[in-house]
Amino acid sequence: MRDTFRNWAGNQSATPTETAAPASAEEVARAVREAAEAGRRVRMAGSGHSFTGIALTDGLLLRPDALTGIRASGDGWVTAAAGTPLHVLNEELDRMGLALGNMGDISAQTLAGAIQTGTHGTGRDIGGLADQVIGLEMVLADGEIVTVSAGGTRKIRDGIGERDLFDAARVGLGALGVVTAVTFRVEPSFLLHSVRRPMSLTGILDTLGALTSDNEHLDFFWLPHTDTCLTKCNNRSPGPAAPPSAFRHWLDNRFLENTLFGALCGIGGRFPGVIPRINALSAAALSASARTDTSYKVFATVRDVRFLEMEYAIPREHLGEALSRTRDLIERSDWRITFPIEVRVAPSSDAWLSTAYGRRTAYIACHVYRPTPNPAYFEAVEEIMTEFGGRPHWGKIHTRDAAYLATVYPRFAAFQTLRDRLDPERVFANDHLDTVLG
Numbered sequence: 001m002r003d004t005f006r007n008w009a010g011n012q013s014a015t016p017t018e019t020a021a022p023a024s025a026e027e028v029a030r031a032v033r034e035a036a037e038a039g040r041r042v043r044m045a046g047s048g049h050s051f052t053g054i055a056l057t058d059g060l061l062l063r064p065d066a067l068t069g070i071r072a073s074g075d076g077w078v079t080a081a082a083g084t085p086l087h088v089l090n091e092e093l094d095r096m097g098l099a100l101g102n103m104g105d106i107s108a109q110t111l112a113g114a115i116q117t118g119t120h121g122t123g124r125d126i127g128g129l130a131d132q133v134i135g136l137e138m139v140l141a142d143g144e145i146v147t148v149s150a151g152g153t154r155k156i157r158d159g160i161g162e163r164d165l166f167d168a169a170r171v172g173l174g175a176l177g178v179v180t181a182v183t184f185r186v187e188p189s190f191l192l193h194s195v196r197r198p199m200s201l202t203g204i205l206d207t208l209g210a211l212t213s214d215n216e217h218l219d220f221f222w223l224p225h226t227d228t229c230l231t232k233c234n235n236r237s238p239g240p241a242a243p244p245s246a247f248r249h250w251l252d253n254r255f256l257e258n259t260l261f262g263a264l265c266g267i268g269g270r271f272p273g274v275i276p277r278i279n280a281l282s283a284a285a286l287s288a289s290a291r292t293d294t295s296y297k298v299f300a301t302v303r304d305v306r307f308l309e310m311e312y313a314i315p316r317e318h319l320g321e322a323l324s325r326t327r328d329l330i331e332r333s334d335w336r337i338t339f340p341i342e343v344r345v346a347p348s349s350d351a352w353l354s355t356a357y358g359r360r361t362a363y364i365a366c367h368v369y370r371p372t373p374n375p376a377y378f379e380a381v382e383e384i385m386t387e388f389g390g391r392p393h394w395g396k397i398h399t400r401d402a403a404y405l406a407t408v409y410p411r412f413a414a415f416q417t418l419r420d421r422l423d424p425e426r427v428f429a430n431d432h433l434d435t436v437l438g
């Protein structure tokens, strides 16, 4: 029987002709060569946390489960197999007294899956995961295994230098090859002092510059239909560690943010009219709290309530205006939205298809409860974001195509040229890539 692949949100699925779980670069290379000879397309999936059809295939689907574990480490770097889940890497690094400098807000993704779509957290100085990558091992469409690194100057193919392939393939959408190992820059493990407090959206908009420059990691969540936000400011701390008690951790991370929130979303889904009241009550219940804990435990949260998400990256200087216009849009509409809008920032990136390529960036993310999709909401916010040259997250819902994306990514044509050279037969294509890459 053929396996069906389903993503985390449950809005994407495909039944590939064949599924395999290679355990090494050589096994991946063999699988890619055989599939190409049989005229089959190939995708490697991560943990299925993308909201789009980017990981889907009707050909050969490679699963990450056997391609895991740390392979090697040295001074300030660690190489791990591409299918390793981030939470496994975090725990292994912690045992070695090491840590990633920054990460997103969950750690369920695989290393390759996360970097291929440009997964990011929030950071004044340190960018998304792909910006912490200093080397990649990958299998190209003809089955050749290549390694590329940040300072590399080798010629990979005629007209393809190592540095170009490295910058293109870090956020490569799985379109340039199957990544089999990732080398991250790591640092000695560190503590983060995390302060959560409610603030008005008006207050945030008035002090945005100071909030983003005074904090290493600023993240805030605006509750639609209210003027209230929950801000999270994470900054490095010399200690001592002051983690939450097991009960407090359960209360905040499991009960309030998942169990209770899920129940409220369920009520809101059945009776949309009460959503503004639910949001007002949630806003009134927000309180300040602080803790100091190991970095990855602060960065990563648990997300059990299923949602759909759209996120846009815009130049940082337009954040205030883009957010005010999004608030006005929601106030003028008759939509009822339970999920907060999340705002994060990142420094400029040099990975060609990073959503932060070449510019200091702000991210605005809209979520809806999975059982009550609201395409009109997403598309109207998209219209605002595209006026600011917005770039949609590669793993989240959007309606942009290659013609638009070529106008907002200065190296888009260079990426396509590289793809034409490395995968002329489009072994690694799928319907989603046909839309976004052409």
Ligand SMILES: Cc1cc2nc3c(=O)[nH]c(=O)nc-3n(C[C@H](O)[C@H](O)[C@H](O)COP(=O)(O)OP(=O)(O)OC[C@H]3O[C@@H](n4cnc5c(N)ncnc54)[C@H](O)[C@@H]3O)c2cc1C
Pocket (backbone or CB within 6 Å): 008, 009, 043, 044, 045, 046, 047, 048, 049, 050, 051, 054, 055, 056, 082, 083, 103, 104, 105, 106, 108, 109, 110, 111, 112, 113, 114, 115, 116, 117, 118, 119, 120, 121, 173, 174, 175, 177, 178, 179, 180, 303, 393, 394, 395, 396
């Ligand atoms: C609850 C939740 C929270 C999230 N939080 C964040 C966040 O904080 N920040 C953020 O930026 N995003 C976030 N995301 C989005 C998520 O990080 C990305 O969609 C990410 O790509 C998912 O990784 P994955 O391992 O599940 O990969 P998948 O979604 O399975 O695959 C993603 C892409 O990577 C490709 N790929 C996977 N493995 C390989 C490989 N070995 N070689 C080549 N290509 C490969 C796939 O073909 C596909 O194109 C979140 C998503 C969810 C559902």
